[in-house]
Amino acid sequence: MEKIVVKKLFKIFGDEPEKALKLLEQGHDKDSIHEKTGMTVGVNNASFSIESGEIFVVMGLSGSGKSTIVRMLNRLIDPTAGRVVVDGKDVTAMKKDELVNFRLHNMSMVFQSFALMPHMSVVDNAAFGLQLAKVDKDKRRERAIEALAQVGLEAWADSYPGELSGGMQQRVGLARGLAVDPDILLMDEAFSALDPLIRTEMQDELVKLQEKDQRTIVFISHDMDEALRIGDRIAIMEGGRVVQVGTPEDILQNPVDDYVRAFFRGVDPTNVISAGDIVRDTYPTIIKTKSGSMMAAHEILSGSDRNHAYVVDGQRHFLGMVTSEGLKEAIESGKSDKPIDQAFIKDVIPVKMDDSMQDILPSVASRSFPVPVVDENNVYKGVVSKNRFLRTLHRTEVHRAEEAEALEARQAESA
Amino acid sequence: MWVSQFVDWLVNNYRGVFQAIKWPIEQTLNGLDHGLNAAHPIIVIVLVVIAAWRFSGIGLAIFTAISMVFIGLLGMWADTMTTLAMVLSSVLFCCLAGIPLGILAARSNRFDSVLRPILDAMQTTPAFVYLVPIVMLFSVGNVAGVLATIVFAMPPIIRLTNLGIRQVYPELVEAAKAFGATEWQVLVRVQVPLAMPTILAGLNQTIMMALSMVVIAALIGAGGLGSPVIRGLNTLDIGLAVVGGIGIVLIAMVLDRITQSMAQRKK
Secondary structure, three states: OEEEEEEEEEEEEOOOHHHHHHHHHOOOOHHHHHHHHOOEEEEEEEEEEEEOOOEEEEEEOOOOOHHHHHHHHOOOOOOOEEEEEEOOEEHHHOOHHHHHHHHHHOEEEEOOOOOOOOOOOHHHHHOHHHHHOOOOHHHHHHHHHHHHHHOOOHHHOOOOHHHOOHHHHHHHHHHHHHHOOOOEEEEEOOOOOOOHHHHHHHHHHHHHHHHHHOOEEEEEEOOHHHHHHHOOEEEEEEOOEEEEEEOHHHHHHOOOOHHHHHHHHHOOHHHOOEHHHHOEOOOOEEEOOOOOHHHHHHHHHHHOOOOEEEEEOOOOEEEEEEEHHHHHHHHHOOOOOOOHHHHOOOOOOOEEOOOEHHHHHHHHHHOOOOEEEEOOOOEEEEEEOHHHHHHHHHHHHHHHHHHHHHHHHHHHHHO | OHHHHHHHHHHHHOHHHHHHHHHHHHHHHHHHHHHHHHOOHHHHHHHHHHHHHHHOOHHHHHHHHHHHHHHHHOOOHHHHHHHHHHHHHHHHHHHHHHHHHHHHHHHOHHHHHHHHHHHHHHHHOOHHHHHHHHHHHHOOOHHHHHHHHHHHHHHHHHHHHHHHHHOOOHHHHHHHHHOOOOHHHHHHHHHHHHHHHHHHHHHHHHHHHHHHOHHHHHHOOOOOOHHHHHHHHHOOOHHHHHHHHHHHHHHHHHHHHHHHHHHHHHO
């Protein structure tokens, strides 16, 4: 369901925006318009839609227009042309009262510079949106403290922003945004001013909160890793234009032009590619039956050229792993009529389909056997072996090296 | 001279307007004057000392107590109370008019540029220049003194209110708007509270300017501590002039410290 629709949105900063609009129609770009008229094209014909409940990341370098475009969603900046439609209502056409009301109840915002009121306590800051909406004192303190609890800061309710560290201040900013319980949360480079460790923590917290509440989040960032970590879909902007919109995998695999490709050059693929992308069902699976499984398993394994087999139940839920050695030992020590569980190798913990390559690296690296992969219902999907892991990395490297070479060759030609 | 003709014409035709301006000032002034003079000196001293203590500390409280007793001993009590009444009345009206004007100037660049030369004129024109028209329009006495003081002392609070509000971080104003604040809510909940230290600095300056008009006000028949100064100068009784001057200085120091402490605490 479309929550926010942006239609042909333009923003020109300057005295005669219509003039610049005409020049844009004629095909001029941002730089030539600035040369000719001294005006700045902030956003150039942006059109996209944002689905309800998704985290939508708008990415770009400084000057790409991303901060401008998010401010047009709540009309902190008025568009020069085009429309913004939220829940079917045209924000661009709203009168002042309607707009104030809209901001009070439907949207809130978290800022890069935290923007906490220094003269108000932490809990009053968190309650700010509620105070503006004229919620009564006790009720708004209650809700503010709940919001602070969600970010782990309820103990600091009566402190002042000046006493808090950057990370804590931003969490108050987030609590302020959550306290009004908005459908839509706008986050303008909300984690960019935090140090890398805190930044990752905050990103995780955001995703966790999102699992509970399913808000529509529009997140501005210039950090590719951040976008890939938290984004359901990403819009890439350059010089005011929206260059590409898609899921992280889409964009990684089908970048629309060199600008987008260049964005991904520094990206670590192990954060994007998941176990599910590289899992292979290439090892024997043994279904655990009521009796005699050990002998049967041993037979099966001897017949194959593998050493490991993975045991599942009737619904293909993962139960454990056996090796030919282990089975042989168990049979020779007279346990052959016991359940096959007795021959399970210890400490075989499966990884999940959604885990990234980064997540499963420790398991894959430290085990001498291929690591089993299960989905969220513990259904066995296959394995990831060390070989497979390394080959995927290599392929990505080779792929990127080839692309980098191609890019350089093309640049040399056009120079 | 056409200026005097113009003033004559104003006096004759707009007496009502000027009376209307005069009335609230007169009421406030007389109320304060009689109140302060009627109250027993000890009560007044205690109140001011408590104010000094609360805003600043024991040091200022002691200094205030000593100064005020000293003034009483010099026989300057009644004049000091009158001066205090005049200063407080002027400052009250300066704030009532000045703070809103400062806010308007902060919100509109055009208004600011129109207001600025007017403020410059108010501050640099020698008081004598507007004393005469004031006397002609409002007749001699304390009220004229207060009016002249208002003209002279209003610019600092206007300028500093303007400055204070303009200096509030734009991100905070933006954040307030993003959460659905109306223009009024932005002003009252964000801009004014954050501009308070600067506004109070403006108040401090306005009070000082008001005190500096005390002697000049005495030239047009106002009472208060300016009166002994002028009389002393006219009769070459230097002692009298000095005593009046000391009174003015002591009051200035006490009021300055108290209002400065108010501004510091707000930070």
